[in-house]
Amino acid sequence: MDTYYQLNHLPRFGEIAGGSKPLADAFFSYYGKVFEDGALTAREKALIALAVAHAVQCPYCIDAYTNESLAKGADLEQMTEAVHVACAIRGGASLVHGLQMLDHAKAQLM
Amino acid sequence: MTPLPILPAPEGPRPTVSLRARRAPLAAPALQLGALAAVAVEGGPTGTGDFGADLAASGWPALTPAPLEIFQVNVGKLCNMTCRHCHVDAGPDRTDENMDRATAEACVAALDRILAAPDAALHTVDLTGGAPELNPHFAFLVEAAVERGLHVIDRCNLTILTTRRFAHFPGWLAERGVEVACSLPHYRRLGTDAQRGGGAYAKSLEALRALNAAGYGQGDPRRRLTLVTNPVGAFLAGSQASMEAEWKAALARDHGIAFDRLIALNNMPISRYLEWLMEKGLVEVYLERLVNAFNPAAIDGLMCRNTISIGWDGRLYDCDFNQMLDLGAALPATPRPHVADFDLAAWQARRVVTARHCYGCTAGAGSSCGGATA
Numbered sequence: 001m002d003t004y005y006q007l008n009h010l011p012r013f014g015e016i017a018g019g020s021k022p023l024a025d026a027f028f029s030y031y032g033k034v035f036e037d038g039a040l041t042a043r044e045k046a047l048i049a050l051a052v053a054h055a056v057q058c059p060y061c062i063d064a065y066t067n068e069s070l071a072k073g074a075d076l077e078q079m080t081e082a083v084h085v086a087c088a089i090r091g092g093a094s095l096v097h098g099l100q101m102l103d104h105a106k107a108q109l110m
Numbered sequence: 111m112t113p114l115p116i117l118p119a120p121e122g123p124r125p126t127v128s129l130r131a132r133r134a135p136l137a138a139p140a141l142q143l144g145a146l147a148a149v150a151v152e153g154g155p156t157g158t159g160d161f162g163a164d165l166a167a168s169g170w171p172a173l174t175p176a177p178l179e180i181f182q183v184n185v186g187k188l189c190n191m192t193c194r195h196c197h198v199d200a201g202p203d204r205t206d207e208n209m210d211r212a213t214a215e216a217c218v219a220a221l222d223r224i225l226a227a228p229d230a231a232l233h234t235v236d237l238t239g240g241a242p243e244l245n246p247h248f249a250f251l252v253e254a255a256v257e258r259g260l261h262v263i264d265r266c267n268l269t270i271l272t273t274r275r276f277a278h279f280p281g282w283l284a285e286r287g288v289e290v291a292c293s294l295p296h297y298r299r300l301g302t303d304a305q306r307g308g309g310a311y312a313k314s315l316e317a318l319r320a321l322n323a324a325g326y327g328q329g330d331p332r333r334r335l336t337l338v339t340n341p342v343g344a345f346l347a348g349s350q351a352s353m354e355a356e357w358k359a360a361l362a363r364d365h366g367i368a369f370d371r372l373i374a375l376n377n378m379p380i381s382r383y384l385e386w387l388m389e390k391g392l393v394e395v396y397l398e399r400l401v402n403a404f405n406p407a408a409i410d411g412l413m414c415r416n417t418i419s420i421g422w423d424g425r426l427y428d429c430d431f432n433q434m435l436d437l438g439a440a441l442p443a444t445p446r447p448h449v450a451d452f453d454l455a456a457w458q459a460r461r462v463v464t465a466r467h468c469y470g471c472t473a474g475a476g477s478s479c480g481g482a483t484a
Contacts, residue, residue: 037349037352041352041355041356042349042352043348043352043353043356067345070341070343070345071341071345071346071348072348072349072352072353073296073339073348073352073353073356075296075298075300075301075342076300076301077298077300078298
């Protein structure tokens with residue numbers, strides 16, 4: 001293993017049960033339920049997951065939820081807009097901290 | 111020498127003509143079956159990639175028919191469109207493979223023989239192509255089926271209804287209570303035009319408005335408007351129930367269009383869709399997705415069990431996909447059984463012919479001309 005990320009880690013995700021099967025079972029059962037059709041459709045949840053995958057910059061999640069969004073009937077424009085939502089929130093999160101900078105600077109400027 | 115000006119790329123996807131018109135070797139069914147057979151497969155119930163073995167491991171040692179319910183006639187390969195994924199390799203250049211009157215009459219005679227059987231379960235005549243409306247005997251077949259009290263489905267590409275010759279068709283079909291099952295890969299433009307050609311989306315909306323105006327899509331069982339979606343890429347069809355609600359809301363909101371139901375089909379890895387997979391280097395990936403998604407619960411409802419597929423020349427097949435692969439139905443009478451010789455008892459006693467492409471119908475929620483099967 002010469003890099004931190006390995007392509008085969010995603011299909012091998014289930015092997016995490018080797019350390020604790022009860023915790024893995026509980027997680028995967030919960031995970032499956034989260035993505036079922038509910039008040040939000042499975043497609044909407046896949047698009048949220050795609051956006052979050054970009055925010056947390058998880059390459060496994062980006063691959064998985066690109067596939068999942070397509071499989072749930074989203075098109076490329078919808079998926080791109082979802083990524084822009086993540087981008088806007090991340091950008092806005094940086095920029096709104098500018099107010100902290102502003103207040104802190106103002107307190108010591110003429 | 112002045113350099114040639116660089117011309118802008120034409121709008122929309124690259125124009126496609128049929129494999130046959132391009133004299134592409136892949137037009138040969140044997141090459142298509144060979145390309146699928148050559149893939150190393152590890153998934154599925156047996157891990158062999160042998161469809162028959164995976165059926166047997168799922169409790170189906172032989173794929174036997176259910177009572178015959180649907181009489182599907184593929185009237186020809188002629189079409190006004192050349193969609194990227196077409197399993198028929200249809201197109202405007204396929205002018206010579208069209209059902210003639212004698213064969214259409216043989217189909218009607220076969221219908222009468224089926225309906226005369228004491229335990230007849232047949233309820234639907236399903237007309238497909240190509241663009242079935244382009245066949246000169248389309249109206250004859252529709253009228254004959256309606257007279258016999260059968261439900262009729264017109265598998266329509268939508269854009270044909272925007273041509274002057276067929277502008278009256280929504281009303282004509284509505285008067286006869288014909289269900290219109292329309293291909294529309296996505297309720298938005300991007301994917302629709304990518305699969306069906308630039309401008310297809312706008313024309314499809316125009317046709318849907320005409321169908322709505324003729325009474326289609328308002329919940330009337332005699333004016334049933336079904337949309338048929340298949341993936342614009344190398345992934346499986348989504349849940350049709352989940353997508354239907356979203357599609358209805360979006361088409362109503364964005365375009366004021368209504369429809370009755372959505373069915374979602376997987377793309378079959380044959381013909382032009384197989385060509386696309388090969389160009390993208392995705393044959394193995396796609397076949398692996400199909401095999402890994404093998405769903406034993408989808409077997410019982412497979413269309414090959416309750417449907418007969420008849421080719422433009424009257425030959426008999428288990429399904430439209432086997433028809434395109436030249437895999438004739440396994441009937442004892444002749445090596446190439448014909449509708450003129452159709453015998454219901456022999457049909458019900460046969461075994462369905464299968465090969466690797468059949469994983470396309472057993473994947474996920476299952477896939478047939480009627481939608482999900484599981």
